[in-house]
Amino acid sequence: MHIIDFATAPGAVIEQFASVGATSVHLGSGAGESHVYMVRFVPDGQIGEHPTGFGQLFLVIDGSGWVSGADGQRRMVSVG
16 A cells, blocks of 8 residues: 655646646556546646547545636536
8 A cells, every 4th residue: 555645745847738836746557548647736726728638537635626628618626
């Protein structure tokens, strides 16, 4: 078992896509194209619009904000 303290895990600054105040921590990889990352945002942080090229799951564990898909429609997200 490997325990990760998300509050103190060092993250790599995300610089692509006009990102501001966003860092990522690689948590693991599987076979093929499966990868798990934790992304942390400071208040008002963001990752700009970009193509993903693969399926993504976005899970909010603290705070709230919004996301948008290819249609550009904003959808509010929050814990739970």
